[in-house]
Amino acid sequence: xxxxxxxxxxxxxxxxxxxxxxxxxxxxxxxxxxxxxxxxxxxxxxxxxxxxxxxxxxxxxxxxxxxxxxxxxxxxxxxxxxxxxxxxxxxxxxxxxxxxxxxxxxxxxxxxxxxxxxxxxxxxxxxxxxxxxxxxxxxxxxxxxxxxxxxxxxxxxxxxxxxxxxxxxxxxxxxxxxxxxxxxxxxxxxxxxxxxxxxxxxxxxxxxxxxxxxxxxxxxxxxxxxxxxxxxxxxxxxxxxxxxxxxxxxxxxxxxxxxxxxxxxxxxxxxxxxxxxxxxxxxxxxxxxxxxxxxxxxxxxxxxxxxxxxxxxxxxxxxxxxxxxxxxxxxxxxxxxxxxxxxxxxxxxxxxxxxxxxxxxxxxxxx
Amino acid sequence: xxxxxxxxxxxxxxxxxxxxxxxxxxxxxxxxxxxxxxxxxxxxxxxxxxxxxxxxxxxxxxxxxxxxxxxxxxxxxxxxxxxxxxxxxxxxxxxxxxxxxxxxxxxxxxxxxxxxxxxxxxxxxxxxxxxxxxxxxxxxxxxxxxxxxxxxxxxxxxxxxxxxxxxxxxxxxxxxxxxxxxxxxxxxxxxxxxxxxxxxxxxxxxxxxxxxxxxxxxxxxxxxxxxxxxxxxxxxxxxxxxxxxxxxxxxxxxxxxxxxxxxxxxxxxxxxxxxxxxxxxxxxxxxxxxxxxxxxxxxxxxxxxxxxxxxxxxxxxxxxxxxxxxxxxxxxxxxxxxxxxxxxxxxxxxxxxxxxxxxxxxxxxxxxxxxxxxxxxxxxxxxxxxxxxxxxxxxxxxxxxxxxxxxxxxxxxxxxxxxxxxxxxxxxxxxxxxxxxxxxxxxxxxxxxxxxxxxxxxxxxxxxxxxxxxxxxxxxxxxxxxxxxxxxxxxxxxxxxxxxxxxxxxxxxxxxxxxxxxxxxxxxxxxxxxxxxxxxxxxxxxxxxxxxxxxxxxxxxx
Numbered sequence: 001x002x003x004x005x006x007x008x009x010x011x012x013x014x015x016x017x018x019x020x021x022x023x024x025x026x027x028x029x030x031x032x033x034x035x036x037x038x039x040x041x042x043x044x045x046x047x048x049x050x051x052x053x054x055x056x057x058x059x060x061x062x063x064x065x066x067x068x069x070x071x072x073x074x075x076x077x078x079x080x081x082x083x084x085x086x087x088x089x090x091x092x093x094x095x096x097x098x099x100x101x102x103x104x105x106x107x108x109x110x111x112x113x114x115x116x117x118x119x120x121x122x123x124x125x126x127x128x129x130x131x132x133x134x135x136x137x138x139x140x141x142x143x144x145x146x147x148x149x150x151x152x153x154x155x156x157x158x159x160x161x162x163x164x165x166x167x168x169x170x171x172x173x174x175x176x177x178x179x180x181x182x183x184x185x186x187x188x189x190x191x192x193x194x195x196x197x198x199x200x201x202x203x204x205x206x207x208x209x210x211x212x213x214x215x216x217x218x219x220x221x222x223x224x225x226x227x228x229x230x231x232x233x234x235x236x237x238x239x240x241x242x243x244x245x246x247x248x249x250x251x252x253x254x255x256x257x258x259x260x261x262x263x264x265x266x267x268x269x270x271x272x273x274x275x276x277x278x279x280x281x282x283x284x285x286x287x288x289x290x291x292x293x294x295x296x297x298x299x300x301x302x303x304x305x306x307x308x309x310x311x312x313x314x315x316x317x318x319x320x321x322x323x324x325x326x327x328x329x330x331x332x333x334x335x336x337x338x339x340x341x342x343x344x345x346x347x348x349x350x351x352x353x354x355x356x357x358x359x360x361x362x363x364x365x366x367x
Numbered sequence: 368x369x370x371x372x373x374x375x376x377x378x379x380x381x382x383x384x385x386x387x388x389x390x391x392x393x394x395x396x397x398x399x400x401x402x403x404x405x406x407x408x409x410x411x412x413x414x415x416x417x418x419x420x421x422x423x424x425x426x427x428x429x430x431x432x433x434x435x436x437x438x439x440x441x442x443x444x445x446x447x448x449x450x451x452x453x454x455x456x457x458x459x460x461x462x463x464x465x466x467x468x469x470x471x472x473x474x475x476x477x478x479x480x481x482x483x484x485x486x487x488x489x490x491x492x493x494x495x496x497x498x499x500x501x502x503x504x505x506x507x508x509x510x511x512x513x514x515x516x517x518x519x520x521x522x523x524x525x526x527x528x529x530x531x532x533x534x535x536x537x538x539x540x541x542x543x544x545x546x547x548x549x550x551x552x553x554x555x556x557x558x559x560x561x562x563x564x565x566x567x568x569x570x571x572x573x574x575x576x577x578x579x580x581x582x583x584x585x586x587x588x589x590x591x592x593x594x595x596x597x598x599x600x601x602x603x604x605x606x607x608x609x610x611x612x613x614x615x616x617x618x619x620x621x622x623x624x625x626x627x628x629x630x631x632x633x634x635x636x637x638x639x640x641x642x643x644x645x646x647x648x649x650x651x652x653x654x655x656x657x658x659x660x661x662x663x664x665x666x667x668x669x670x671x672x673x674x675x676x677x678x679x680x681x682x683x684x685x686x687x688x689x690x691x692x693x694x695x696x697x698x699x700x701x702x703x704x705x706x707x708x709x710x711x712x713x714x715x716x717x718x719x720x721x722x723x724x725x726x727x728x729x730x731x732x733x734x735x736x737x738x739x740x741x742x743x744x745x746x747x748x749x750x751x752x753x754x755x756x757x758x759x760x761x762x763x764x765x766x767x768x769x770x771x772x773x774x775x776x777x778x779x780x781x782x783x784x785x786x787x788x789x790x791x792x793x794x795x796x797x798x799x800x801x802x803x804x805x806x807x808x809x810x811x812x813x814x815x816x817x818x819x820x821x822x823x824x825x826x827x828x829x830x831x832x833x834x835x836x837x838x839x840x841x842x843x844x845x846x847x848x849x850x851x852x853x854x855x856x857x858x859x860x861x862x863x864x865x866x867x868x869x870x871x872x873x874x875x876x877x878x879x880x881x882x883x884x885x886x887x888x889x890x891x892x893x894x895x896x897x898x899x900x901x902x903x904x905x906x907x908x909x910x911x912x913x914x915x916x917x918x919x920x921x922x923x924x925x
Contacts, residue, residue, distance in 0.1 A: 052539075052543050053542070053543075054539050054542065054543070079542070079547070080539075080542040080543050081541075081542050081543070081544075081545045081546055081547045081550075082545075083543075084545075085543055086543065086544075087539075087540065087543040089536045089539065089540055090536070091534060091536050093534065093536040093537050093539065093540035095537060095540070095541075095555060095559070096559070096641065096642050097558045097559060097561075097642065106541070106544050106546070106554070107544040107545050110544065110545035110546050110547075110550060111545065142641065153540075156540075156544065157543075157544075160544075160545065166543070
């Protein structure tokens, strides 16, 4: 539905040149919910704005549906108001001089041919009901709370049944609890209406909970794209592993192949030998790091058998209670590590524990 | 500090008080048999001239508003919303444009479009074989045109701020909601900018309403009066005793009208602030690429500067070099000389120049000291009812300056004359100039003081500094840039001030603009032009200093 091909865009501010997109390539299928995830300045918003037509790229091509909306090669350019899209802005961009109804009716007034008055009325009220604002139609827009403004922006973006829904950090201005609710609500709505959606965010939790596909961006490029599970459990490199979720990193000294299929490797570290699974971009000749998530480290009971691979003994330094779980900071051979356990199993600080790194969850990746 | 504020407040209120009081009294003040009466108001409203003057004033102010906006708003939009390349220089020229005295431009335009001697009229009549001058500047329309050109920079600066404070994502949302450029402009940009534009319009209308320079220079000769020139006529008639009761009554009517406008302005400003959505994110405002429209854009800006500055000042220079005004010709060039410059009444000019120089130094100094005291009392002290002082400081902005001129005249003549004889001294001018600039001064010191968190002062106090040390070592250094900038601006406004000076000047306290006005009134157009040119020449170094300073503060560069 959305095809972005080798997109380049450099901002010029005075004499300074700030490259924002440096060859972004992306393919979003009909009905998919895709998230661009990355820190500020990674080019994710720029990519979104290029798709919306609010920025004109220097290089590349963008297709929405089967319409070529931008191509540097052929000079094709479709202005934003003819791209048949809906967009939710970070600030919501609710027009303060209009009522809730007029805000939502706005895109319908510009449809060709313009729908009849009764039709507009009917469609606006239907979409307002959809976002649970049915009773607010006649309110002046500035009289809404933050969460309601957010829903209003969503209703306005959806009312004209666009091919594509673009969301620019739509949840960043809400408080934490509302954010939890809206995450699920937005995803449900997009799926129910079967609208192709592209979300931009720097919050990994939004990316993981809402998307079919997460594309992690860095310095104007997509580093890795995949399902949330893939991104989380099989990060391609250190950048993705560290940006999405927390991870323990252990420096490697030397690596050797453990199996012929190049998937199981043995890594020599300060802890001793660690048997790992190699990540997709792994190259045995490059300096290596072992990554394992805190919740993947198993704490063994005292009676349990410790003869399998990757079992180490460590000493608990500090235990931090988080409510639903406990972070247990411990050291093995002076290397600081952290694991996550259920509060009922929390060890006391100062005691010795045995831990196991499951081979399937222990990733060897280039530094 | 508090004492200063109270004294100045009382003086300001006294100016208005005496105007109100005299408007409802009979006979000459100072006489014991004074009675209270509505006769003054009855006479003012019974005179048909009052209505024609008010009608003139409204027409003049409305027209000058239209002209100011027609030039100011497109220029502001070009600067804030397009890739127009000359942004810094345009801001600079517009700011400086505000400083060119209104009377200089008015004189220039008179030489261009006077029905008998106007250059353009003579040429048009010659080329098209007309028997009558096609254009006449000595009308309400002509005066409105010139005043509008003078006020366009104000429209520019005020609406540029409106365009700048608008969240560009509001327009982007319209684009992604299928609205094209014109629909977005009509349904989103303009409705959002509207309260801000309306507020600016009311402000400009109020200034046009109270303007003196242009109607005095252009309208006096043909006896077309707006209320400020009419007030001047009533206060200093050539052939009878001044009727101060009438002057006071008319002033009271004007104050009521001005209060209405101020209230409306305040209401609009509040709406405009509601629309200015302030978000934390740093935006790149949506910039329209002008491409081929760049040439007409430059043409438009160029046209404005030619019309408002280059043309009138060139004509002023031309007139100052000729024994009598005539169209350019071989004969005209052969009789060109600096005779007018030589023949100026130099002792009068020197008195005026000295007084003006002293006032240029003292007015900003006094204004800023008083302003700082006001701001401190309003924002930092805990005196009950301190908000009232903020309102009082706003009065000189809401009430036309000329009413303060009238008030000062009445106070000094009838109340103070025996106790403190300051009538006819520059101290009177200093006092009234200071009051007139107090609104601007407090606005500057207020915003500067608000930005300094009071914890900075509190921590200095806790570190052992006394009140005066806190002021001297913490506040003053932080305020200095703002104070210097405001000082320069007020000094330049003082140099060009004609309205108040004309009311209060006698002989010894005459200022440079009043000398020019006197020469003009006496029919010495060439000499008046010459002296105006001298004054403009003296403004140049002051403007350069201002410009360098404003640039360093980042106040001119956008």
